[in-house]
Amino acid sequence: MRLYPAAGLQIRDPITHAVIPASGVEVPDRNGIPASFYWQRRLRVGDVTRTPPAATPAAPAKASGASPAASSATVAATPSPIPATPAAATTAEQAHA
Template sequence: MFVYPKPGLLIRDPEKHDLIPESGREVGDGDLYWLRRVADGDVTTTRTAPATAPRVSGKGAASTATDNGSNDA
């Protein structure tokens, strides 16, 4: 079976001792480790969109003040 990590998770392959790439990896069909990862939702057998950073909207963004270098308080 071919597995893909759930977006945002790093899943270690216990046989190869590395992380499953986002592009997925072929693993044993009857391997209990991978069947459990699928059942737990850590990996999926269908390709998913990669995790992306949340977008920041320009609305309501804090304005940045510039420091003019004076120490007048």
């Protein structure tokens, strides 16, 4: 069975301690289930997949005329996280909670 790392993750082989390549690694299996508990765990939590990664197209080049104001507007439009409780809004209130 061939297992591939999930997008953006670097997974190490438990025997060689080498990072497995994006092209995947061949692991022994029993009836479609990895024989090793290590690989079973990695598969269950989603660190590796049975399907090869999709070929991603190259990112388009940024326009050289892009203004820095446009990127800061995007940051300003991102909402800030809301505290879980109203009491957690300030540090002084957290100390007395």
